[in-house]
Amino acid sequence: MEYEIVIGLEVHSELSTKSKIYCTCTTEFGGEVNTHCCPICTGMPGVLPVLNEKVVEYAVKAGLATNCTIAEYSKQDRKNYFYPDLPKAYQTSQYDLPICKNGYIDIEVNGETKRIGLTRIHIEEDAGKLMHDEWDTGSLVDYNRCGVPLIEIVSEPDIRSAEEAKVFLENLKAILQYIDVSDCKMQEGSLRADVNLSVRPKGQKEFGTRTEMKNLNSFRGIIRAIEAETKRQIDEIESGGVIVQETRRWDDNKGISYAMRSKEEAHDYRYFPEPDLVPIVLDKEWIEKIRESLPELPEARKKRYVSEYGLPEYDAGILTSSKALSDFFEDAVSKSSNAKAVSNWIMGDLMRLLKEKNMEAEEIPFSGEYLAKMVALIDKGTISGAIAKKVFDKMFNTGKDPEVIVKEEGLEVVSDEGALVAVVTKILENNPQSVADYKSGKEKAFGFLVGQAMKETKGKASPQIINKILKEELDKM
Amino acid sequence: MELHELTAHELGELLKNKKVSAVELTKTVLDRIEKVDSKVGSYITVCEDEALKRAKDVQEKIDKGETKSPLAGIPMALKDNMCTEGIKTTCASKMLNNFVPPYNATVAKKLYDQDTILLGKLNMDEFAMGGSNENSYFKQTKNPWDLERVPGGSSGGSAAAVASNEAIFTLGSDTGGSIRQPASFCGVVGIKPTYGAVSRFGLVAFASSLDQIGPLTKDVTDCALVLNAITGHDPMDSTSINIEYPDYTKALVNDVKGMKIGIPKEYIGEGINPEVKKSILDAIEVLRKLGAECEEFSLPITEYAIPAYYLIACAEASSNLARYDGVKYGYRAEKYTDLLDLYKQTRSEGFGDEVKRRIMLGTYALSSGYYDAYYKKALQVRTLISKGFNEAFSKYDLIVGPTAPTTAFKIGEKANDPLEMYLGDIYTVSVNIAGLPGLVVPCGLDSSNLPVGLQLIGKHFDESTLLRVGYTFEQNTEFHKNKAKI
Numbered sequence: 001m002e003y004e005i006v007i008g009l010e011v012h013s014e015l016s017t018k019s020k021i022y023c024t025c026t027t028e029f030g031g032e033v034n035t036h037c038c039p040i041c042t043g044m045p046g047v048l049p050v051l052n053e054k055v056v057e058y059a060v061k062a063g064l065a066t067n068c069t070i071a072e073y074s075k076q077d078r079k080n081y082f083y084p085d086l087p088k089a090y091q092t093s094q095y096d097l098p099i100c101k102n103g104y105i106d107i108e109v110n111g112e113t114k115r116i117g118l119t120r121i122h123i124e125e126d127a128g129k130l131m132h133d134e135w136d137t138g139s140l141v142d143y144n145r146c147g148v149p150l151i152e153i154v155s156e157p158d159i160r161s162a163e164e165a166k167v168f169l170e171n172l173k174a175i176l177q178y179i180d181v182s183d184c185k186m187q188e189g190s191l192r193a194d195v196n197l198s199v200r201p202k203g204q205k206e207f208g209t210r211t212e213m214k215n216l217n218s219f220r221g222i223i224r225a226i227e228a229e230t231k232r233q234i235d236e237i238e239s240g241g242v243i244v245q246e247t248r249r250w251d252d253n254k255g256i257s258y259a260m261r262s263k264e265e266a267h268d269y270r271y272f273p274e275p276d277l278v279p280i281v282l283d284k285e286w287i288e289k290i291r292e293s294l295p296e297l298p299e300a301r302k303k304r305y306v307s308e309y310g311l312p313e314y315d316a317g318i319l320t321s322s323k324a325l326s327d328f329f330e331d332a333v334s335k336s337s338n339a340k341a342v343s344n345w346i347m348g349d350l351m352r353l354l355k356e357k358n359m360e361a362e363e364i365p366f367s368g369e370y371l372a373k374m375v376a377l378i379d380k381g382t383i384s385g386a387i388a389k390k391v392f393d394k395m396f397n398t399g400k401d402p403e404v405i406v407k408e409e410g411l412e413v414v415s416d417e418g419a420l421v422a423v424v425t426k427i428l429e430n431n432p433q434s435v436a437d438y439k440s441g442k443e444k445a446f447g448f449l450v451g452q453a454m455k456e457t458k459g460k461a462s463p464q465i466i467n468k469i470l471k472e473e474l475d476k477m
Numbered sequence: 478m479e480l481h482e483l484t485a486h487e488l489g490e491l492l493k494n495k496k497v498s499a500v501e502l503t504k505t506v507l508d509r510i511e512k513v514d515s516k517v518g519s520y521i522t523v524c525e526d527e528a529l530k531r532a533k534d535v536q537e538k539i540d541k542g543e544t545k546s547p548l549a550g551i552p553m554a555l556k557d558n559m560c561t562e563g564i565k566t567t568c569a570s571k572m573l574n575n576f577v578p579p580y581n582a583t584v585a586k587k588l589y590d591q592d593t594i595l596l597g598k599l600n601m602d603e604f605a606m607g608g609s610n611e612n613s614y615f616k617q618t619k620n621p622w623d624l625e626r627v628p629g630g631s632s633g634g635s636a637a638a639v640a641s642n643e644a645i646f647t648l649g650s651d652t653g654g655s656i657r658q659p660a661s662f663c664g665v666v667g668i669k670p671t672y673g674a675v676s677r678f679g680l681v682a683f684a685s686s687l688d689q690i691g692p693l694t695k696d697v698t699d700c701a702l703v704l705n706a707i708t709g710h711d712p713m714d715s716t717s718i719n720i721e722y723p724d725y726t727k728a729l730v731n732d733v734k735g736m737k738i739g740i741p742k743e744y745i746g747e748g749i750n751p752e753v754k755k756s757i758l759d760a761i762e763v764l765r766k767l768g769a770e771c772e773e774f775s776l777p778i779t780e781y782a783i784p785a786y787y788l789i790a791c792a793e794a795s796s797n798l799a800r801y802d803g804v805k806y807g808y809r810a811e812k813y814t815d816l817l818d819l820y821k822q823t824r825s826e827g828f829g830d831e832v833k834r835r836i837m838l839g840t841y842a843l844s845s846g847y848y849d850a851y852y853k854k855a856l857q858v859r860t861l862i863s864k865g866f867n868e869a870f871s872k873y874d875l876i877v878g879p880t881a882p883t884t885a886f887k888i889g890e891k892a893n894d895p896l897e898m899y900l901g902d903i904y905t906v907s908v909n910i911a912g913l914p915g916l917v918v919p920c921g922l923d924s925s926n927l928p929v930g931l932q933l934i935g936k937h938f939d940e941s942t943l944l945r946v947g948y949t950f951e952q953n954t955e956f957h958k959n960k961a962k963i
């Protein structure tokens with residue numbers, strides 16, 4: 001039987017505000033254990049929370065950038081459960097009145113655009129971290145992350161494949177980075193996802209029973225978990241079993257998921273309105289102001305790259321997939337008259353080097369301006385394409401101005417015809433066989449001779465001029 | 478009269494005119510504590526050294542003319558659920574027996590800023606849950622009028638300390654009557670301000686949407702002075718209201734002519750002790766004679782106030798008290814097998830019965846499947862109660878009635894009947910539910926020579942009207958001059 005997968009995602013993203021959601025502690029990552037906390041975020045008796053207004057602003061930005069309706073009235077609620085990483089024994093979150101609802105993100109898979117609905121986005125606080133490993137006799141708790149603001153983005157069950165899930169997450173990540181509300185660094189846990197998944201026979205209207213997989217924190221892990229869970233559910237059904245609604249824990253090392261003990265998941269969170277905080281009431285005008293302040297989003301940029309610079313859709317898609325990469329392109333293009341070439345260098349050599357060195361686009365060691373300069377050097381004929389590759393590598397490794405590199409290493413194209421005639425004469429003398437081959441009609445030999453001449457000049461000669469001189473000299477023979 | 482018997486405003490004059498020094502006054506009150514607290518049991522912690530040191534510092538400021546505070550040099554004490562930096566804050570619970578906060582509650586800071594002298598921390602029902610101080614982990618505070626009787630609660634220590642002159646004034650907290658009922662039982666003045674008028678930052682929470690801090694004093698003038706010191710917007714408390722707060726001493730005007738006073742029929746009907754009722758009606762008669770227009774009216778759904786109150790308060794408490802888990806601070810069970818057991822043992826051993834009862838009740842009321850029937854219903858009742866008061870206040874300037882159905886009862890008398898204890902809150906809880914201010918002033922003694930307190934309920938942020946009526950009543954009667962003989 002053919003099955004259809006139905007996926008809904010709950011994505012937690014850490015907001016990049018400077019201070020925590022209910023106190024003034026820093027949100028900076030790292031730091032000695034329990035140094036980024038205070039009586040408020042460690043839930044000491046008698047302390048009270050005060051909502052960081054930036055958190056509201058960032059959440060509203062995220063909502064507007066994902067086409068949500070922003071609630072003019074929303075409230076915060078307590079989600080009650082006991083765990084040592086949660087010092088108040090409740091997480092302040094939003095239950096029935098979230099700050100954003102009914103949005104969507106468009107994704108493109110296999111050349112087709114599809115709309116993935118967003119049920120809601122709400123604000124909440126992160127918990128601390130338990131450290132089990134180092135101690136045999138007990139565990140230690142680090143409250144540094146406690147009270148770091150998060151938004152939870154809940155999608156509709158509109159996703160139908162692992163690939164769609166991946167593209168959805170990539171787009172979401174790009175959007176959050178573009179509007180500068182989250183750095184989305186997965187390795188620091190600032191983007192995590194829970195996956196709700198069910199399968200059903202193709203054509204069936206009703207959803208199958210779903211399972212929930214918790215806290216996946218890499219794109220690769222999410223894809224693998226989706227694939228494995230899909231297979232598990234189909235196998236179960238095929239072998240006559242039934243799917244149990246349950247929470248499962250994904251083990252990324254082993255590539256399998258486990259059902260969590262029912263005790264672990266049987267939470268009754270006893271949500272109720274947080275009495276220490278007042279409702280969030282937003283002014284229409286303020287919301288509009290935030291909307292106007294939003295920067296150009298990835299989708300719009302992509303379209304503009306195609307229409308304005310004539311880039312292929314694919315290239316435009318890659319360039320805009322990361323804000324840092326796109327900003328780099330913008331920087332370069334603003335100083336260049338050859339957008340196409342700039343794009344090609346980024347898509348080719350830059351992406352290759354980043355991959356080789358395991359670096360992120362944020363870490364590109366030179367400015368867009370330098371890339372623009374380098375493209376200009378090629379376009380003006382100051383350096384050849386072959387030399388440019390060397391210059392580019394050098395620029396990547398040293399961060400130096402390409403003009404300086406070219407000057408220091410004497411890489412300008414040699415266009416002095418007298419000097420090049422001497423080179424060509426020498427090549428012809430050294431390769432009589434090739435000359436004979438050429439004369440007997442073997443065109444290939446010409447290419448070999450050009451290559452030799454270029455080699456002799458270490459690539460600095462203009463290939464056009466070499467071609468011309470070589471033709472002339474051969475004709476003379 | 479001895480120094481410790483005087484009011485804050487009388488002592489303020491003496492201090493200002495150098496007739497007495499802050500050190501001398503503080504010593505006198507400390508001596509008084511030394512002398513009577515073994516009988517009354519108001520204090521959990523007495524900070525003698527700190528108090529004397531502070532008194533010395535404050536006297537220097539007075540001498541140099543560096544303080545303008547009318548409360549400068551006045552010895553006072555705080556209920557032990559208000560955090561005091563470096564001084565144990567126990568909530569009268571085994572759970573926080575060893576807890577020393579690294580921060581001050583906003584009210585503590587404000588009173589320090591007013592150059593008052595902190596004498597110590599006062600006994601209470603554990604986590605402010607109770608109306609008799611029988612729920613303290615440490616000891617039973619006794620009523621200074623009759624040591625066999627309860628002082629009321631939960632701010633029993635705060636009321637007893639003022640009544641026995643072990644402090645010139647104190648602060649209590651009031652979630653369902655916890656300032657007003659002990660004030661009534663101990664024959665002192667007490668006010669629960671409007672919700673949001675006094676910062677709750679640093680007040681160990683019982684029920685966040687109902688808790689409010691207020692003063693217990695010897696007369697209405699002192700009440701106004703202390704209110705001036707502690708009201709005001711606090712950016713650390715999101716529920717604190719940012720408005721211009723009046724000078725409450727301006728309300729101390731001896732005149733109630735033309736004032737419209739409503740008396741809820743439900744408050745003087747069934748269930749009230751006849752002697753208490755008589756005192757209240759007599760007091761109303763006094764106000765009528767002074768020119769106030771008094772009439773009875775019906776305050777609907779009064780009978781639902783108690784269940785609604787206990788559902789809301791317990792629901793919030795179940796969440797507020799969940800943090801006491803033995804992980805971070807406070808008590809931790811010595812023996813446990815795993816994490817869950819650590820929680821179970823710690824909370825079983827660390828909390829007293831009444832606290833556990835309320836945590837269970839609240840947990841139940843918030844559980845899925847029961848939420849709509851209990852918690853949500855209670856919130857609906859809350860809305861209706863507020864509506865009832867709003868309607869009343871469209872006709873009346875204030876509402877007057879009893880504080881509690883009885884005077885102070887015997888220790889142990891109701892200890893085994895929580896429900897009867899809860900019913901004693903009938904006239905006070907609605908005020909918290911609606912977030913209104915409520916002032917209690919002494920208005921008589923019953924045949925056992927126990928005080929009765931008259932409760933005045935006002936519009937939101939209209940403490941001034943309550944103080945004015947309370948002051949007028951005081952100026953025209955002698956009830957506030959009755960003192961416990963201890």
Ligand SMILES: [Zn+2]
Pocket residue numbers: 020023024025036037038039040041042147
């Ligand atoms: Zn903090």
